[in-house]
Amino acid sequence: MSTAIVEAPLELRAVWQRWRVPVLLVLLAIAVAVALAAIENAPPQRPLDPRDASPVGSRALSELLQQRGVSVTGTSSLDTDLSDATVFVPDPRSLTRAELALLEESDADIVVVAPGGRELAALAVDARPTEAVEAHTVQPHCGLPVATTAGSIRFGGPTYVPDEPLQSCYPTGAGAGLLADAQVDHAIVVVGSAGLWTNNHLDDEGDAALALGLLSRHPHVVWLLPKLATQSPADRQHKGLLELLPARLLWSLLQLFVVVIAIALWRGRRLGPVVVEPLPVIVPSAETVRGRARLLRAARARDAAADELRTATIRRLGDVLGLGPDAPEAAIVEAVALRIDRSGGDVESLLYGAEPRDDAALVALASALEDLESKVRGRR
Numbered sequence: 001m002s003t004a005i006v007e008a009p010l011e012l013r014a015v016w017q018r019w020r021v022p023v024l025l026v027l028l029a030i031a032v033a034v035a036l037a038a039i040e041n042a043p044p045q046r047p048l049d050p051r052d053a054s055p056v057g058s059r060a061l062s063e064l065l066q067q068r069g070v071s072v073t074g075t076s077s078l079d080t081d082l083s084d085a086t087v088f089v090p091d092p093r094s095l096t097r098a099e100l101a102l103l104e105e106s107d108a109d110i111v112v113v114a115p116g117g118r119e120l121a122a123l124a125v126d127a128r129p130t131e132a133v134e135a136h137t138v139q140p141h142c143g144l145p146v147a148t149t150a151g152s153i154r155f156g157g158p159t160y161v162p163d164e165p166l167q168s169c170y171p172t173g174a175g176a177g178l179l180a181d182a183q184v185d186h187a188i189v190v191v192g193s194a195g196l197w198t199n200n201h202l203d204d205e206g207d208a209a210l211a212l213g214l215l216s217r218h219p220h221v222v223w224l225l226p227k228l229a230t231q232s233p234a235d236r237q238h239k240g241l242l243e244l245l246p247a248r249l250l251w252s253l254l255q256l257f258v259v260v261i262a263i264a265l266w267r268g269r270r271l272g273p274v275v276v277e278p279l280p281v282i283v284p285s286a287e288t289v290r291g292r293a294r295l296l297r298a299a300r301a302r303d304a305a306a307d308e309l310r311t312a313t314i315r316r317l318g319d320v321l322g323l324g325p326d327a328p329e330a331a332i333v334e335a336v337a338l339r340i341d342r343s344g345g346d347v348e349s350l351l352y353g354a355e356p357r358d359d360a361a362l363v364a365l366a367s368a369l370e371d372l373e374s375k376v377r378g379r380r
Helices: 012-041 059-067 097-105 117-122 145-150 207-215 247-267 285-298 302-321 329-340 344-352 359-377
Strands: 071-075 086-089 109-113 127-138 153-162 167-172 175-182 187-191 220-224
Touching (some): 059 071, 086 207, 097 117, 117 127, 127 167, 127 175, 145 207, 153 207, 302 359, 329 344, 329 359
Parallel strands (some): 071 220, 086 109, 086 220
Antiparallel strands (some): 175 187
């Protein structure tokens, strides 16, 4: 007679439940590694940089200028010769007032992109920024030759309101997108749209024609390279940590806080009454007492420990004196006082008094309750 050996079927659900956490952790690690590698190998993007070929860079505009015979010099300082040149300032907010004033005093034509009130004042342009508008097509509606030649452009960014008669073009919203201030020795042109100069939008509408027309008036363009986002002008007021955080991060933290509170309320809901069931093993009462005592000591719950001691003592005294479990406080105090010939105030203070202030007072209370119960039982 042979014995057949039957293999138990493989339970895929049990295998998945056993290995799902390691598998998910491995997949998460792989995804993080791939994301970090992609970020590390991604080409850096430098907005409005003539060397950058990314969508936000301006390499295409620089190449078109050089094809027209206009030389382009990228520099981060103003020590360069600015005579017979057009100075392009794509990031005026990173310059100090002194640097902007030096540009204003030079003989070069200046094209500045999206300046603020501080930059306009330093450049002596009597205008103020107003609302920013979303990108849309705008007609020139002015007599500036370079604007009429370019025609409509795709404009998006801050607009400006001149405080004195200036040539203003591309009116949109509450102001104009382009201001031209013809001064004695040179001209200053303010353009509110930063996207107009980028590789991504240079072929939109007449953007390329306007950019080339503004920057090719002289045979040389001095391109002030944009500074890193972490750099700021020395005369700018420093901001606090909360002001430096992006607004979307604060909103994300608020949403995360609300989610944590909701989960806490959900998990902290009442689970119903406690179900009493027999223990599978016999636990000595001494171990239970020691365990509860250690928990109370770890939590420094002297008040709860004192209440437990007094409640148990009062229950046992009520049984000994025949008063029952629902006997009032006054009856128990009077009966105990008569049994041991002690004042009712002392008995009441011991059974219903104040909470112990420290561990020594709690130990003294336990000893006093044990002594009281022994006297009532007639053991002493």
